[in-house]
Amino acid sequence: MKISQRIAASRPLATTAMHGRVEDFRNKSMGIIDFSIAISHFSPPASVLDAVARAMQDERTMPYTGVAGALDVRRSLCGKLERENGLAAQPNEVIVTNGAKQALYQALYAMTDPGDRVLIFKPHWPAYVTTCQLLGLEPVLVDLPDTVTPAFLADCPQADLVIVNNPHNPTGKVYTRTELEHLCAWVHARGAQVIVDESYEHLSFGPVHTSFATLCDWRALGVVTIFSASQSYAMMGWRLGFALAPGAIASAMQTLQGPITAACSHLAQVATAAAFDSGPQQHMIDEYRARRDQVLRQVADVPWLDMHCPDSGPYLWGDVRSLSSDTVAFAEDLLAEEGVAIMPGDALGVPGFIRIGYICDDVDTLVEGVRRLVAFGDRLLEQRAAA
Incomplete structure (x- = not known):
């Protein structure tokens, strides 16, 4: 039996691996x-x-569609892009994918060759680095500052492609228009292509979200923008996403998707179009803000x-370095x-921090989970003081 070197050297994605462990515990009634x-x-x-x-009542409910998605679905998504993001696009520049991860993988595959350097700001969504490693690319990690300035960018290393996550996971940063303009000028001067992950575009608690592609000639520069329905529409398990890309890149992504999954299921495409046509879900944003504030009060x-x-x-992104830098052990x-269960910052490129997903379950469970977290940390602090 042989396992390829490229996969043998890889590790499961940290976020999904931890979630899998939690599912195992729950299956054992723990x-x-x-x-x-x-x-x-x-x-x-x-x-x-x-x-x-x-x-589902339509007799044509389960047809095969074109790999990039049904034409009416892609037309609907073009309407969303113009209406919400200020981007004029054609259907052949849109590809519907099984979630943002597939869009990311296919975009990186289509836009790079093994050995190319990919600039990633940390902390980062773990899939960025893992996908680069699977494709034989060189991730170049740079600390994300509070504010992106020309001086900061001037010190960044050369890269063939840059990944921008806006709004940002896990810090919740929403890039200002000025910051994005600095980034746009910098990548243009460096001749780098860009993948912009805007999966959380509808989850801002106040700051205005600006799509990077509105600030440049995204077709000429080589900009792929990724969108996801998972968090903005509470459709995590539906695996719905799409990408906007220059025609040549979209075609290349389609060439890769064809032998892997072909088109997304027709029902998923129907759901994708309906979700993005429904606009921001203000009741969700209001509830998430209240939960955020609840946790911040508990840990103040x-x-x-x-x-x-x-x-x-x-x-929520928390600094626990005064207690421990080994957040994996923590x-x-x-x-x-x-x-x-929490996500250690090591998995996102920054030891000494922890990430907390605070939108699951009911509020009582949220409060109890935070209480247990604080009790654990207090106990650890006492033990170290005694030692």
């Missing part, structure tokens, strides 16, 4: 509070469920935890002793 990933407690929009129900006086207040997204002990 009560675990899972903060390691963001799984919304909301249901998908009613318009999505209605659209899928109607499609915790001496070993500095919890950043995010401007967007389903995660997460393992917390899971074993308190039954609470």
Whole structure:
């Protein structure tokens, strides 16, 4: 039996691996509070469920479509791009994918060759680095500053492609228009292509989200923008996403998708169009803001935890370096002793920090999980003081 060297040298994605462990515990009836990933407690929009129900009554509900997606679906997504993002696009520049991860993999595959350098700002979504490694690319990690300036960018190393995550996972940063203009000028001067992950575009708690592609000639520069329905529409398990790309890149992504999955299921495409046509879900954003503030109140006086207040997204990013820099061990002990799963910052490129997904389950479970986290950290602090 042979296992290829390229996969033998790889490791499972940290976020999905931790979530898999939690599922194993739950299957054994072990009560675990899972903060390691963001799984919304909301249901998908009613318009999505209605659209899928109607499609299921249609005698043509299960046709094969073109690999990039049904034409009417891609036309609908072009309408979303113009309406919400200020981007005029043609259907042949849109490809519907099984979630943002597939769009990312195919874009990186289509835009790079083995050995190319990919600039990634950290902390980062783990899939960026893992996908680069699978494709034989060289991830170049740079600390994301509070504010992106020309001086910061001038010190960044040369790269063939840059990944921009806006709004940002896990910090919740929403790039300002000025910051994006600096980035646009910099990549243009460096001749680098860009993948922009805008999966959380509808989860801002105030700051205005600007699509990077509106600030440049995205076709000439080589900009791929990725969108996801997972968090914005509480459709995590539906695996819905799409990408906007210059025609040649979209065609190349389609060439790769064809032998892997072909088109997404027709029902998923119907759901994708309905979700993005429904616009931002303000009731979800309001609830997430309330949950964010609840957690921040609970940890405000915790001496070993500095919890950043995010401007967007389903995660909280906390600094625990005064207690421990080994957040892998911290997460393992917390899971074993308190039954609470978190994501260690090491998995996102920054040891000494933890990521908490705070949108799962009911509020009482959220409060209890944070209470257990604080109790664990307090106990660890006492033990170290005694030692």
